[in-house]
Amino acid sequence: MFILISYDIPHDKRRSKIAKTLENFGKRVQYSVFECQLTDSQLADVRGRLTALVVPNEDSIRFYSLPKDAVTAMLILGHGVVTHDPSFYWTD
Amino acid sequence: MFILISYDIPHDKRRSKIAKTLENFGKRVQYSVFECQLTDSQLADVRGRLTALVVPNEDSIRFYSLPKDAVTAMLILGHGVVTHDPSFYWTD
Known part of the structure; x- marks a missing residue:
């Protein structure tokens, strides 16, 4: 399952903890956006x-x-x- | 069509111009994420x-x-x- 995760976390330390956590689950594609391929349990x-x-x-x-x-x-x-099959993307 | 738009724009003025533009097309759901219902021409x-x-x-x-x-x-x-039909969402 493709899961897009975006976040707004004002607190610096908490934001970096959350980003670090997400790095174990997917790819950071923008400052506060991760793309993840996850199973239900993940x-x-x-x-x-x-x-x-x-x-x-x-x-x-x-x-x-x-x-x-x-x-x-x-x-x-x-x-x-x-982070995906190029056919998902077209770039300008 | 449901379009999710996320952005990373380091330049302050440019970022606010882009956000202002997007406000004409959808709903700001996070600092740099908009949800939009758009036709092909929009x-x-x-x-x-x-x-x-x-x-x-x-x-x-x-x-x-x-x-x-x-x-x-x-x-x-x-x-x-x-911004959508509540059945799209479940909140914690």
């Missing part, structure tokens, strides 16, 4: 780890779960890491 | 406007195009704006 794992770190009224983490074939096309303007 | 429009603003080797904008029904589930940890 998703449950990362969700549990992040839930333990998040301060709910300050932090925001969004998980977008996309079935692989549903990701019809991604576009990258500027520089960008391609 | 997508072409926003893509053209952002292409004109982006400095390719400095900036990164990612568009994720997800067919509505393909967005199986979104999860929000912490605070978060729900």
Whole structure:
């Protein structure tokens, strides 16, 4: 399962802890965006780890779960890491 | 079409211009993430406007195009704006 995870974490230390955690689960494609290929249990794992770190009224983490074939096309303007089958991407 | 747009723009003025442009096309759900419901022509429009603003080797904008029904589930940890049919979301 392709999972896109984006986050807004105002607290510096907490933000880097969350980024470090995510580095074990996927690829950092932008400063606060990771792309991950996860099994159900890996998703449950990362969700549990992040839930333990998040301060709910300050932090925001969004998980977008996309079935692989549903990701019809991604576009990258500027520089960008391609972490998938190139046919998912067209670059300008 | 549901389009998720995330960006990394190091230059402050350029970043706010890009955010202002995106505010005409969708909802800011995180600091550098917008969720947009766009027609093909609106997508072409926003893509053209952002292409004109982006400095390719400095900036990164990612568009994720997800067919509505393909967005199986979104999860929000912490605070978060729900911009869609609540069944897309489950919150912790």
